[in-house]
Amino acid sequence: MTIADFNDFRTRMNEAILGAGNLTINRFFALDHRAYEAGALGTKTKEMLGLVASMVLRCDDCITYHVIRCHEEGVTADEFQEIFAVGLVVGGSIVIPHLRRAMARLEELSAPGAGTE
Numbered sequence: 507m508t509i510a511d512f513n514d515f516r517t518r519m520n521e522a523i524l525g526a527g528n529l530t531i532n533r534f535f536a537l538d539h540r541a542y543e544a545g546a547l548g549t550k551t552k553e554m555l556g557l558v559a560s561m562v563l564r565c566d567d568c569i570t571y572h573v574i575r576c577h578e579e580g581v582t583a584d585e586f587q588e589i590f591a592v593g594l595v596v597g598g599s600i601v602i603p604h605l606r607r608a609m610a611r612l613e614e615l616s617a618p619g620a621g622t623e
Contacts, residue, residue, distance in 0.1 A: 509614055512570050542575075550579040554589050557608075561593030564604050573611040586612055 507515075524532055542552045553575040560568035576586065590608060594601050614620060 509570070509574065509611065509620075512567075513574075516567075516571070550576070550581065553579050554581060554585070557589050558593045558596065561590070561601050561604055561608065562597035564597070564601065566604060566607055569604055569608050570611050573608055574615065577612070577615045583616075 520535070524535060542549060542556065544552075547555075553572055557569065557572035557576055560572050573586075576589070581589070590605055594605055
C-alpha cells in the first residue's frame with residue numbers, strides 16, 4: 507500500500523465512521539485531533555511524540571500517519587533518526603519490523619517528486 511492508498515483509505519473510512527453519528531466515537535476523534543494542536547508544545551513536537559508512541563505500541567497505521575505528519579511539520583532526516591532511536595530503545599527489539607516500515611515510508615516521502623497525495 508502506498509502513502510496515497512493509505513491516505514485514500516483513511517479518508518474514506520474516517521468519513522464512514524464519523525458519518526455514522528456515534529457521539530462517543532465522534533468525540534474521541536475530536537479529542538485525538540485537538541491533542542496534536544499547538545499548545546505548550548508545538549505541533550511538530552507533538553507529532554514526534556506521537557511517532558515514538560506509535561512505534562512503541564507497534565501500530566503501523568499510526569506510524570505511517572505520524573511519519574507523514576512529521577514530514578509535513580518539517581522534521582529533518584537527523585530528527586527522524588533520533589525519533590526512531592528513542593522508539594527502539596523504549597520499545598526494544600520488537601520495534602525493529604515497525605522501524606523498517608517507518609523507514610520505508612520516510613523513503614517514499616523523500617523520493618524525488620513524492621508527495622502525500
